[in-house]
């Protein structure tokens with residue numbers, strides 16, 4: 001006996017010979033529906049399909065109903081199992097998918113973090129390098145600047161040596177000392193390293209003056225004003241070879257005048273006899289006039305009177321005695 005049945009969606013009419021039902025290949029039937037079920041992702045309809053098969057048989061021959069209904073139950077279990085398997089697979093796929101998404105996110109975050117760290121590091125590096133370069137530039141610029149002067153060096157450039165009674169053979173002046181390796185200039189802060197104190201020790205006792213003491217005294221002299229320590233440098237060896245100081249006293253007398261005093265004249269012994277003594281004394285004497293002193297005085301040993309006389313200094317009759325009261329030496 002032939003019965004009709006409809007596959008899913010009622011689209012395909014099929015026929016089954018129920019007499020040969022026992023020989024019917026239910027496995028193939030299951031596979032067919034199962035394949036459909038998979039395609040449809042195991043919707044509820046799958047189970048209806050199995051029911052439809054059961055109904056078709058039931059309408060014709062009852063004895064087959066139970067049999068087929070049982071089969072339907074079996075299908076149901078099989079489909080249920082397959083459905084669960086699919087769900088499980090789907091769940092695992094979803095899980096794996098989520099894991100992958102998490103992994104990608106993590107990777108992205110890590111990469112982002114690493115990139116952030118790297119860029120922060122780079123920015124820090126750039127800023128540090130920039131600061132170092134700036135510091136170095138400042139050092140170079142600072143190093144290229146002349147060391148601080150005790151007084152403006154321009155004052156020496158405008159001294160008129162023709163005003164001095166001193167005779168120079170050959171002619172020299174502060175602006176043109178006769179040798180290109182020689183310079184007449186104000187004392188500089190860096191002169192501690194150019195043998196200034198060693199030069200003074202050829203004149204008198206200097207003591208142990210530290211760089212700090214020298215610096216402090218330099219600052220005090222500069223701040224108080226009126227100290228014109230002037231030097232001659234041999235630039236070939238960066239050493240001072242001559243020095244003399246003009247100190248300016250401020251007075252109330254003579255209409256608040258200024259009086260100059262010549263102090264600490266010395267020329268390095270290996271450079272003596274070459275007009276440098278005359279050059280440095282005339283320089284500070286003209287400087288006294290330049291800054292407005294009404295007179296310039298000095299104390300000296302008798303044997304140097306002649307030397308200073310050639311430079312314009314005079315022993316004024318009745319007014320040329322130097323007297324001292326010493327506080328550092330009681331004898």
Ligand SMILES: CC(C)(COP(=O)(O)OP(=O)(O)OC[C@H]1O[C@@H](n2cnc3c(N)ncnc32)[C@H](O)[C@@H]1OP(=O)(O)O)[C@@H](O)C(=O)NCCC(=O)NCCS
Pocket residue numbers: 202203264265266267268271272273274275276277278279299300301303304307
């Ligand atoms: C005094 C001193 C600065 C002179 O320096 P200098 O470079 O030799 O002098 P100059 O070459 O310019 O000489 C200038 C003239 O002075 C004469 N003169 C130099 N030193 C002299 C001395 N100690 N006694 C007498 N005459 C001297 C020179 O014979 C020269 O005469 P001239 O122009 O007729 O040739 C130097 O000898 C010196 O440093 N002495 C030790 C420190 C000192 O005594 N300072 C003076 C303190 S008041």
